[in-house]
Amino acid sequence: MAGAQNIYDRSDFFEAYARLRRSIEGLAGMPEWPTLEALLPPLAGARVVDLGCGYGWFSAHAADSGAASVLALDVSERMLERARELNARATVTYRRADLETEAFPAEAFDLAFSALTLHYVADLPRLLNEIARALIPGGVLVASLEHPILTAPRHPGWSEAPHGGKVWPVDGYFHEGRREIEWLAKGVVKHHRTLESLLTGLAEAGLGLERLVEFRPSLELLAERPELAVELERPMFLLIRARTTPVEGRQG
Amino acid sequence: MAGAQNIYDRSDFFEAYARLRRSIEGLAGMPEWPTLEALLPPLAGARVVDLGCGYGWFSAHAADSGAASVLALDVSERMLERARELNARATVTYRRADLETEAFPAEAFDLAFSALTLHYVADLPRLLNEIARALIPGGVLVASLEHPILTAPRHPGWSEAPHGGKVWPVDGYFHEGRREIEWLAKGVVKHHRTLESLLTGLAEAGLGLERLVEFRPSLELLAERPELAVELERPMFLLIRARTTPVEGRQG
Numbered sequence: 115m116a117g118a119q120n121i122y123d124r125s126d127f128f129e130a131y132a133r134l135r136r137s138i139e140g141l142a143g144m145p146e147w148p149t150l151e152a153l154l155p156p157l158a159g160a161r162v163v164d165l166g167c168g169y170g171w172f173s174a175h176a177a178d179s180g181a182a183s184v185l186a187l188d189v190s191e192r193m194l195e196r197a198r199e200l201n202a203r204a205t206v207t208y209r210r211a212d213l214e215t216e217a218f219p220a221e222a223f224d225l226a227f228s229a230l231t232l233h234y235v236a237d238l239p240r241l242l243n244e245i246a247r248a249l250i251p252g253g254v255l256v257a258s259l260e261h262p263i264l265t266a267p268r269h270p271g272w273s274e275a276p277h278g279g280k281v282w283p284v285d286g287y288f289h290e291g292r293r294e295i296e297w298l299a300k301g302v303v304k305h306h307r308t309l310e311s312l313l314t315g316l317a318e319a320g321l322g323l324e325r326l327v328e329f330r331p332s333l334e335l336l337a338e339r340p341e342l343a344v345e346l347e348r349p350m351f352l353l354i355r356a357r358t359t360p361v362e363g364r365q366g
Numbered sequence: 367m368a369g370a371q372n373i374y375d376r377s378d379f380f381e382a383y384a385r386l387r388r389s390i391e392g393l394a395g396m397p398e399w400p401t402l403e404a405l406l407p408p409l410a411g412a413r414v415v416d417l418g419c420g421y422g423w424f425s426a427h428a429a430d431s432g433a434a435s436v437l438a439l440d441v442s443e444r445m446l447e448r449a450r451e452l453n454a455r456a457t458v459t460y461r462r463a464d465l466e467t468e469a470f471p472a473e474a475f476d477l478a479f480s481a482l483t484l485h486y487v488a489d490l491p492r493l494l495n496e497i498a499r500a501l502i503p504g505g506v507l508v509a510s511l512e513h514p515i516l517t518a519p520r521h522p523g524w525s526e527a528p529h530g531g532k533v534w535p536v537d538g539y540f541h542e543g544r545r546e547i548e549w550l551a552k553g554v555v556k557h558h559r560t561l562e563s564l565l566t567g568l569a570e571a572g573l574g575l576e577r578l579v580e581f582r583p584s585l586e587l588l589a590e591r592p593e594l595a596v597e598l599e600r601p602m603f604l605l606i607r608a609r610t611t612p613v614e615g616r617q618g
Contacts, residue, residue: 263515263536263539266600267533268529269527269528269529273535275521275535275537276521277520277521279537280537281519281535281536281537282535282536282537283525283527283533283534283535283536284515284533284534284535284536284599284600285527285531285532285533285534285599285600286599287515287580287598287599287600287601288580288582288597288598288599288601289598308580308601309561309578309580309601310578310579310580313578323575326561326562326565327562328539328540328560328561328562330540345540346539346540346541347536347537347538347539347540348518348536348537348539349539349540349560349561
C-alpha cells in the first residue's frame with residue numbers, strides 16, 4: 115500500500131514553502147481565498163474536516179467562525195507541528211493522515227474542505243468516495259485544486275510567444291497520471307486528471323457539482339500584485355462546491 | 367442587430383469545407399460522433415431542433431431513427447441547399463435562421479442538438495435561454511463545441527516542444543470574446559468563453575448539466591487515423607448533455 119509522497123517533510127521543500135506569501139500571510143496571502151470563501155456554507159456550528167490542512171490557516175478560520183469541531187489532517191508532521199504553533203484552537207484537532215489510505219467515520223461531517231491538495235492524491239476516486247461517505251446527507255465539499263491545464267504538461271512552464279507575451283504550452287492532456295515536476299524543489303509528484311475525470315469522479319461518488327469556478331485574479335488584486343496578470347492567460351486553479359445526495363436519495 | 371458571421375457562404379471557405387472528411391462522409395467522418403451519439407436520448411418520436419445543421423447529416427439520421435419532426439436551422443443558404451440535396455427527408459424542414467437573434471416557439475421540442483456551432487455564437491447566454499424555453503420540461507440539449515483550450519489562444523496553432531513532440535500554447539484564457547482565426551480560410555470569427563462561463567450560462571438558463579465529455583480519439587480510431595494521435599495532447603471538443611428543470615420546478 116503506497117502512501118502519498120510527503121514532499122513537505124523534505125527540508126529543501128519545507129524551507130522554500132515557508133517563504134511563500136501564502137505560508138507567511140495565511141488566508142490573506144492566498145489570492146484565491148475570497149473566491150473560495152464565497153463557495154463555503156455557513157461555518158457556525160459545522161463539523162469540519164480539513165483535508166491537507168498545511169499550516170492550519172483555514173482550520174483556525176473555521177474555528178474562529180464558530181465551527182463546532184475541525185479535524186485537520188495532513189500527511190506532513192512538520193506541517194502539523196507548524197499548524198499547532200501558529201493556529202492552535204480548542205476546537206481544532208491536528209492529526210497526521212495519508213489521504214491515499216485514510217478511512218473516515220461515516221456521516222460525521224457537514225463540510226469537507228481541501229485547499230490545493232487533491233492534485234497530490236493518486237487515487238482521487240477512492241478519496242471522493244470516502245469524502246461522500248464521511249459527509250452527512252446534504253453535506254458539502256468545497257475544494258481548490260490545480261486546473262487540469264496546469265497539471266497536464268510533461269514539462270510545465272511559461273514560454274515566450276512568437277507574437278509577444280507569455281504562453282502556457284499544453285501537452286499530455288489525455289495522458290493522465292503521475293507528473294514529477296519542479297516546484298520549490300525537484301521531484302515534486304502531482305497527479306494529472308482531465309476535467310472530465312474529475313467531474314465523473316464527483317458524480318460517481320454521489321457528489322453533485324453545484325459550482326465550478328476557474329480562479330482569476332480580480333482587478334483589485336492585479337492592481338496590488340501586478341505579477342499575477344499572467345494568470346489571465348491560462349487557468350490556474352479550479353474551485354468547486356459539491357453536495358452529497360439529500361437524504362431521500364440515500365440509504366442509511 | 368448584428369447577425370452571425372456567415373463564413374459558410376463565402377466561396378473560399380465553402381469549397382474548402384466541402385473537401386473535409388466530415389463533409390463528404392457525414393457522421394462516419396466525424397471522429398466524435400460515437401461519443402456524441404452516446405449522449406443522445408431516444409430519437410424515435412422526438413421533436414428535434416438541429417442548431418447549425420450544416421449539410422444535414424444529423425437531421426437525416428434523426429429522421430431515419432424515427433424522429434417525429436426535425437427543424438434543421440443554419441445561417442448559410444449554401445449549406446441548406448446542400449442539405450436539401452444530400453439529406454432531404456419528409457420529416458425534416460431545412461430553414462435559414464440566425465442563432466444570434468432567432469426566437470423559438472415555447473416548449474416545442476424534446477431535443478435540441480447542436481454540432482460544432484455554439485463557438486460561433488457571440489451571445490451564448492441568450493441562445494441558451496432560447497433553447498431552454500424551446501424545450502419541454504425535462505427536454506434535453508446535446509451539443510458539441512470547441513473546447514475553451516482550443517478557442518482561447520490569440521494565435522492558435524501547434525508548436526514544436528523543446529523536449530520533442532507537439533505542444534498547444536495557451537494564452538488569452540480569461541480574455542473572453544471574439545477570435546478571428548484562419549481555418550480553411552482567413553477571417554473566420556469564433557467566440558471564446560471559459561469553461562466556467564459555459565457552465566454558468568447553462569445553469570442560469572435552467573439547463574442542468576448531466577454529462578460533460580472531453581472528446582478523445584479511441585484506440586480503434588487512432589489505429590485507423592494515426593494523424594489524430596496529436597489530439598491526445600490537448601482537448602479539442604467538449605460534448606455536453608443538459609436537461610431542463612422537470613415540470614414541478616417550472617411555471618406553465
